[in-house]
Amino acid sequence: MTQAPSAPASATAFRPLPKAAAPGDYGISAKLPDATLIKWLRDMMLIREFENRCAQAYQQAKIGGFCHLYIGQEAAAVGTINSLNHDDPIVTAYRDHGHALARGMSADACMAEMYGKVTGCAKGKGGSMHMFDKPNWLFGGHGIVGAQTPLGTGLAFAARYEWEVMGKSVTGGPAKKKVALAYLGDGALNQGALHEAMNLAGLLDIPVIYIVENNGYSMGTAIERGTTMAHDLRKKAEAYGMEGAIIDGFDVMKLYDQFKPLVDRCRENQRPAFVDLKTYRYLGHSMSDPQKYRTKDEVDQYKNNDSIDRMASYLMNERKTNGKPTLSEADFHAMQAELKDICMKSLEFAENSPIPDASELYTDVLYNPQPNMSPMRDYTHGVKNPLL
Amino acid sequence: MTTLSPAIPSDIAAEIANLHTLLEKPLPSREGSRVIQFREALREAMTEEMRRDKRIFLLGEEVAQYNGAYKVSQGMLDEFGPKRIIDSPISENGFAGLAVGAAMYGLRPIIEFMSWSFSLVAADQLLNNVPKMLYMSGGQWGCPVVFRGNDGAGGQLGSTHSWCVEGLYANVPGVKIVIPSNPYDAKGLLKTAILDPDPVFFLESERMLGDKAHVPEEEYYIPFGQAALRHEGTDCTIVSFGRPVNFCLEAAAELAAEGITVDVLDMRTIRPLDIDSILASVKKTGRIVVVDQCWPFASVASEVITQVCERGFDWLDHQPLRVNTEDVPTPYAKNLEAEYLPNKFKIVAAVKKSLGLA
Numbered sequence: 001m002t003q004a005p006s007a008p009a010s011a012t013a014f015r016p017l018p019k020a021a022a023p024g025d026y027g028i029s030a031k032l033p034d035a036t037l038i039k040w041l042r043d044m045m046l047i048r049e050f051e052n053r054c055a056q057a058y059q060q061a062k063i064g065g066f067c068h069l070y071i072g073q074e075a076a077a078v079g080t081i082n083s084l085n086h087d088d089p090i091v092t093a094y095r096d097h098g099h100a101l102a103r104g105m106s107a108d109a110c111m112a113e114m115y116g117k118v119t120g121c122a123k124g125k126g127g128s129m130h131m132f133d134k135p136n137w138l139f140g141g142h143g144i145v146g147a148q149t150p151l152g153t154g155l156a157f158a159a160r161y162e163w164e165v166m167g168k169s170v171t172g173g174p175a176k177k178k179v180a181l182a183y184l185g186d187g188a189l190n191q192g193a194l195h196e197a198m199n200l201a202g203l204l205d206i207p208v209i210y211i212v213e214n215n216g217y218s219m220g221t222a223i224e225r226g227t228t229m230a231h232d233l234r235k236k237a238e239a240y241g242m243e244g245a246i247i248d249g250f251d252v253m254k255l256y257d258q259f260k261p262l263v264d265r266c267r268e269n270q271r272p273a274f275v276d277l278k279t280y281r282y283l284g285h286s287m288s289d290p291q292k293y294r295t296k297d298e299v300d301q302y303k304n305n306d307s308i309d310r311m312a313s314y315l316m317n318e319r320k321t322n323g324k325p326t327l328s329e330a331d332f333h334a335m336q337a338e339l340k341d342i343c344m345k346s347l348e349f350a351e352n353s354p355i356p357d358a359s360e361l362y363t364d365v366l367y368n369p370q371p372n373m374s375p376m377r378d379y380t381h382g383v384k385n386p387l388l
Numbered sequence: 389m390t391t392l393s394p395a396i397p398s399d400i401a402a403e404i405a406n407l408h409t410l411l412e413k414p415l416p417s418r419e420g421s422r423v424i425q426f427r428e429a430l431r432e433a434m435t436e437e438m439r440r441d442k443r444i445f446l447l448g449e450e451v452a453q454y455n456g457a458y459k460v461s462q463g464m465l466d467e468f469g470p471k472r473i474i475d476s477p478i479s480e481n482g483f484a485g486l487a488v489g490a491a492m493y494g495l496r497p498i499i500e501f502m503s504w505s506f507s508l509v510a511a512d513q514l515l516n517n518v519p520k521m522l523y524m525s526g527g528q529w530g531c532p533v534v535f536r537g538n539d540g541a542g543g544q545l546g547s548t549h550s551w552c553v554e555g556l557y558a559n560v561p562g563v564k565i566v567i568p569s570n571p572y573d574a575k576g577l578l579k580t581a582i583l584d585p586d587p588v589f590f591l592e593s594e595r596m597l598g599d600k601a602h603v604p605e606e607e608y609y610i611p612f613g614q615a616a617l618r619h620e621g622t623d624c625t626i627v628s629f630g631r632p633v634n635f636c637l638e639a640a641a642e643l644a645a646e647g648i649t650v651d652v653l654d655m656r657t658i659r660p661l662d663i664d665s666i667l668a669s670v671k672k673t674g675r676i677v678v679v680d681q682c683w684p685f686a687s688v689a690s691e692v693i694t695q696v697c698e699r700g701f702d703w704l705d706h707q708p709l710r711v712n713t714e715d716v717p718t719p720y721a722k723n724l725e726a727e728y729l730p731n732k733f734k735i736v737a738a739v740k741k742s743l744g745l746a
Contacts, residue, residue, distance in 0.1 A: 089493060122526030132525035139492055140525060147512050150482050154489020161495060165471045166442045170494030171399070180489075193512070196482025203477065364527040365562055367396060367585040368404050372613050372660040374561060375695050384395045385526045 028260060029253035030319075034326050037319075038335075040082060040252050041311045041327070044074035046339050047098045048308060050107055053343045054097065054114065054128075058287045062351070063114040067128045070098035072282035075307035076213050077102040079255035080181060080277070083263045089137045089155040091148045092183035094129035095213075095281075096141025099183065103136040107346035109387060117353035119386050124356045125364065135387055145184075145218075146191025149210060152182020153197040156208035160270055179207045179266045187218025189227050189236070201272035202241040209266055210274045213249070219285040220293040237274035249279035250307050253314070357383075395527060400585050407583045410609045418572050420602035427460045427597040429571040430536075433578035434461070434498060436607055438468055441496065444582065447474040447483055448500030448537075457502045458538065458597050484510035484535070488517045491587075492529045498582065501537030504591060505551040518587045519562025534581045536590035539567070540631060540681050541718060543595060544725055550718035554629070555682035557589055558658050558691070564612055565658040567591040569633035571601040573656055576610030583609070593631040613660030617669075621649025624739045625669040627692055628679040629655045632730050636679050639735035650739060658688055666692065667700045674705035675742040679730050684712035706742045711735055 029037070051069045058067045070077070077098040081090065092099045100110050105121060113120025114128050122132050131141040139155055142148035156179065162168070163175035188194055189212060201208050212233060216223055223230045237244025245262055248254045259275065266273050280302040284291045291299075315327035363382025366373065373379055396404075424432075438444045446461060446468075452475040455462040465473040476483045480501065487497040501507045507514055514535070522530040541550040558565055564586055568574040574592070581588040618633065619626075619640040628636045633654045640650050651669045655662060670676050676696055680689035689710040696708055714728045740746040 091489070120526070122524060122528070125526050126524045130524045132528050134525075134528040139489070139529065140521075142517075144512055144516055147485065147517060150485020150513065151489035151492070151517065153482070154486035154491070155493050156489075157486055158490040158493035158495045161445070161471070161490070162493075165445075170443060193481050193485060196479035197485065199477060200479060200482050200486060204474070363395075364523045366564075367400050367522065367530045367532075368407070370564075370613050370660045372663055373564075375661075375663075375691070375698070381395045382527055385528055388397075388528065 026253045027257040029256040034321055037253070037311075037315060038327055040078050041308070041315060042335055042339070043078045043102050044252065044308050044311065045335065046107070046342065047074045047077070047101050049339045049343045050101060050110070050346070051097060053111070053347055055283070055287065057111075057114070057347060063128065064116065065127050065129070066094070067114070067287045068095040068285065069283050069287070070095055070281070072302065073213060073215060073249070073279045074098060075252040075255055075311075076211075076249045076277055076279045079249070079252040080211055080259055083256055083260040084179070084181065087137055088178050088180060089139055089159065090181040090183070091139040091152040091155060092141055093145065093148055093185055093188065094141055094143050095185065096129065096131045099141070100131040100133060100138055103133060103138045105131065105133045105136060105138070105387075107342050108349040111346035111350040112353050115350035115353065116355065117350055118356040118360070118383065119349070119353040121387055123360065123364075123382065123385055125360070133387060146188035146193040149182045149184055149188065149191075149194045150197040150200075152180050152210070153201050153206055153208050156180035156201070156206045156272075157204065160205070160207055177207070177267050177270060179209060179263055181209050181211055183211045183213055185218060186212055186214040186216065186223045186227065187221075188212075189233070198236070198240040198242070198272070198274070205270055206272055207266050207270045208272050209263065210272070212274070212276050213279050214276050215279050215281045217285070217293065219289070222293065233276040234274070240274075242271065243273040244276070245273065246276045246278065249277040250305055251310055252307055253311070400530070403583065403585055407580070407609070410583070411580070411611045413608070415576065415610065416604040416606055416608055418602065420604065422602050422605055423600050424571060424603050425597065426571045426574055426592070426599045427458060429575040429603045430460050430578055430592065431462065431464065432603070433575045433582070435464060435467065437579060437582045438472065443494065443496045444498060445472040445474060445495065446498045446500060447476050447487065449476055449478055449502050451475060451500050456500075458594060460597065461500070480506050480510035481513060484513040485517065487533045487535075488513055488521065488531055491531050491533045492521065496532055496582065498534045498536065501535060503542070503549060503551070503594075504537050504539040504553045505549045507535070507537070507553060508551065514557065515560050519560050523562065530585055531587045532585045534578070534588045534590055536578070536592060538594040538597075539591035540593050541595070541725065541729055544720055544722055545718075546720040547717040552682045552713070553589075554591060554658055555687040558688055559686070562587070563659065564588045565591065566612065566656065567630035567658055568656060569596070569630050569654050571599060571603050573610060573616070573654070575603050576608045577612075577656060579607065580609045580612060584612070591630060596631055610656065612657045613662050614656065615662040615665040616654045616656060617651060617665070618654045619650060619652035621651050621673070623648050623673060624650045624675040624677060624742050625666065625673045626650050626652045626677050626679060626735065626739065627655060627666055628652070629658055629688060630681065632679045632681050635730055635732050636735055638732040639739065642732060642736055643739055648739065648743065661692070661695070663695050663699065666696060667703075670696060670700050671703045674703060676704070676708045677711060677735065677738045677742055678708065679711045679735055681713055681730060683715055684710060685715065687712055706744070709738045709742050711738050
């Protein structure tokens, strides 16, 4: 089946909101327990609150470097990660705080990393763009656009190799069928790394799902200005012999309805897939983006269809438990207060945490440091990572 | 033996301890009659380790059905099957990155580059992810991959296919760089590289794959950072890496005929660099010539000479000299390529210059 290409949008064209899912359209997600759905709302609200605190800390110059916030895209990380098992590996790009929190990293470890403190997830050696969490199977935020997609392919390759070739897990336990998620932004669609990775995955039956968090802009370039076939990215998947899907990323339950069965298929068949996940970021590309490439009206239109508002409204108005709203107004406000407290405390925790000792400069370079590796001085093993 | 702090994962610590034990075993004799090719020595190293550890797989272009573009992996598909000896499409960036992910997960990939010249299209993975993963993850994930393949001029391959990547890659902290000059070392060093939990760039040479020498059948592991004194003398120290070591030995023989005796140090690894052996020799000879198949500017030779000046300046009786490839892109014409590369004539001339004889 071929589709006529849509007219290319100009740089200033208003990006229309995809058709909203009507409440009541929900499928398998609606059958999930109340607690699960409330947890999803909570996760999304945590990310939003956390990112607002990051913006504040960045403006106060507490956070250095580049800082890419996830506000607006919360449903994407929460919906996809909650479609996985905890030990399914994931890897993402540099807009990674949301994935880290949704995967279970503490707000403290995440914030302390950005403050460059030794209590951060990478002991202050990674920063905002490099969130790693071994216990939660998050194999990093990665800074170079698209470079994480072959890594995600390798994670899935290894997971398949584990049960198929080794017959046990690399750590010695029983092996099982897994999938890996490799997140990328729409800007990464045009990096060679992605295309090499997708070809390898299609060819070698690697159970990786490439998730394009398509927020419409690679920095200031609208997707149509940088990407062919932007109106139907599934064509790219087709070219590499894998299933492609377009999924509404504005509604976490709709997302789950479509994404969870896809994950199950990839796990069962040990095959790759590709998802064009429609989303939108409310803030700039990074904290230093004046956003002259889009109108305020466009941003407002998306904000009026906010994924958190939608989920909260569903739980507080439409969904009933024992005849009463599933989430009461009081419980909602209590949750808000609790999350605010968690994020405020993460700022305090980060502020009060020690900076890395200067000796940490020469640690974690090698697992097996040897004399004469460097003309400067010998490498050593560093302090224990607080997550491990 | 290195003391391991609790910061290092226990499984990795156990592997390092095992490697240290293996490295303490005395090495077998270099003399013997089991003469095999360099490529066979490499194959033996991989095969022996793959039999022992199922986490190891070999991935690269033409490694499986074609039996290896240079026949290094000949027969390995038959023994290990297509799930462990894996043909890759021509996608260096893609499969280098796949290896990074697989290694982080817990496997031990061996990646064959048909030529290190082609590794340049995987530079982002090799220079960003491979060496930095352990550091930027705060010690959570290393990247235990062996990347191996042909490095250096292959014989009239022209500018794009004749790369010596060691000068480029040695600039980045976080990888170990191994560069054998003979079949015996190739086997022992590759076995160490496979067991080392750190990433290793293993540089072979197309021009040496057919070289023959005695290689013991038994298993042995050669430590990184220990140079081999391949020729002994008192007048000058010659330091080299990989294939040019053989030119240095030719030069040493020629110089000996003229009554000039030299130390020839085969460094075997660039990172770590056995600067202690270099300094010990320089202390004896007072002169040093570094022979390096990279271009001269910011090269491995520059680094060796810098370190010698930093740490052994007072022992020098003549300024340090280097023999690099000529500072131009690699030419095609046979005579120009020969003129471009280091050779025994250039080495002899440099040694004589250091002795004030030319």
